[in-house]
Amino acid sequence: MSSWRDNIRKVEPYTPGEQPKEDGVIKLNTNENPYPPSPKALEAAAEIRNLRKYPDPAATKLTNAIASYHGVPKEQVFVGVGSDDVLAVAFMTFFNSEKPILFPDITYSFYPVWAELFGIPYEKKPLNSQFQIEPKDYFGENGGVVFPNPNAPTGIYMPLEEVEEILEHNRDVAVIVDEAYIDFGGVSAKTLTEKYDNLLVVQTYSKSRSMAGLRIGYAIGNQELIQAMNDVKYSYNSYTMNEPSILMGAAVLEDEAYFQETRKKIIDTREWFKEEMRKLGFTFPDSKANFIFASHERITAKELFQAAKEQKIYVRYFDQPRINNYLRITIGTREEMETLLRFFKEYIG
Numbered sequence: 440m441s442s443w444r445d446n447i448r449k450v451e452p453y454t455p456g457e458q459p460k461e462d463g464v465i466k467l468n469t470n471e472n473p474y475p476p477s478p479k480a481l482e483a484a485a486e487i488r489n490l491r492k493y494p495d496p497a498a499t500k501l502t503n504a505i506a507s508y509h510g511v512p513k514e515q516v517f518v519g520v521g522s523d524d525v526l527a528v529a530f531m532t533f534f535n536s537e538k539p540i541l542f543p544d545i546t547y548s549f550y551p552v553w554a555e556l557f558g559i560p561y562e563k564k565p566l567n568s569q570f571q572i573e574p575k576d577y578f579g580e581n582g583g584v585v586f587p588n589p590n591a592p593t594g595i596y597m598p599l600e601e602v603e604e605i606l607e608h609n610r611d612v613a614v615i616v617d618e619a620y621i622d623f624g625g626v627s628a629k630t631l632t633e634k635y636d637n638l639l640v641v642q643t644y645s646k647s648r649s650m651a652g653l654r655i656g657y658a659i660g661n662q663e664l665i666q667a668m669n670d671v672k673y674s675y676n677s678y679t680m681n682e683p684s685i686l687m688g689a690a691v692l693e694d695e696a697y698f699q700e701t702r703k704k705i706i707d708t709r710e711w712f713k714e715e716m717r718k719l720g721f722t723f724p725d726s727k728a729n730f731i732f733a734s735h736e737r738i739t740a741k742e743l744f745q746a747a748k749e750q751k752i753y754v755r756y757f758d759q760p761r762i763n764n765y766l767r768i769t770i771g772t773r774e775e776m777e778t779l780l781r782f783f784k785e786y787i788g
């Protein structure tokens with residue numbers, strides 16, 4: 440007997456971090472920003488008049504604002520519903536070779552999910568023993584390259600010279616650099632898009648701009664890359680960007696002072712938190728993101744994860760080979776981190 444079930448596409452979905460429903464939770468498990476977005480966002484929301492109409496399919500206002508903020512022509516900017524949407528469109532657009540695309544074994548766990556969904560062959564390249572990406576692992580023949588910089592969940596930033604080494608050895612495939620965490624201490628590869636017409640740099644409003652709830656991401660790259668992505672986008676949904684996102688996303692870029700202030704607060708809190716964690720016997724790679732990836736000398740990550748959760752402190756734990764003794768801890772406010780440290784001090788003794 441045949442069944443409609445035989446024709447269902449079976450996929451193993453990405454598992455996002457938990458969004459607890461209970462009150463009074465300290466939520467350090469999904470790398471959200473602890474500060475609200477710039478007040479310009481809500482000012483712009485109050486000006487929304489045109490919800491009756493379809494939004495501008497090109498999201499011109501937002502695209503122009505991002506282009507001008509980054510000092511590139513608007514033809515070099517693609518916007519999407521969070522960088523997850525931007526990355527998915529990029530995978531569909533650029534990864535159509537028979538050869539496998541390459542990404543690290545420990546990285547953003549959405550990459551293999553998209554590859555499976557779109558039928559893209561892939562190969563994982565192990566991080567070295569220090570959890571660093573080895574550029575030379577990406578020099579061989581491949582169907583494309585994608586990695587985050589800083590990498591997630593390690594937080595390790597790869598200097599631009601090494602990103603460029605990867606580009607030098609991959610002139611004939613698309614190379615995607617996922618810069619979700621770049622504003623917390625790294626230097627963006629966007630400047631390299633001038634020199635490398637196969638480089639796509641992807642950024643998001645979800646982390647450094649405190650707007651995960653609005654879903655805005657974008658890519659910067661050569662005009663031909665962006666055009667190709669737009670062609671794919673218009674082939675499945677013209678109206679991805681809603682009116683509130685377009686207006687609020689454009690407005691917050693005018694508030695550079697607020698952006699710099701909140702960004703600095705998180706960086707300062709992170710550096711102080713690193714010191715305190717070392718004193719408690721934790722080790723971790725040096726993070727340039729808004730989280731640290733920490734392991735304790737005596738107590739397992741799994742145990743600490745569960746004990747913290749009982750105290751309504753949520754951090755992220757990955758039950759996966761190589762990283763199952765690490766906790767990914769988002770940098771929240773100073774007060775939130777103090778509460779977490781008090782818990783660790785008491786628990787570890």
Ligand SMILES: *Cc1c(COP(=O)(O)O)cnc(C)c1O
Nearest residue numbers: 521522523547587619643645656
């Ligand atoms: C958070 C994150 C994203 C996705 O963010 P969006 O909210 O979809 O913009 C992409 N890549 C990495 C590495 C991330 O950590």
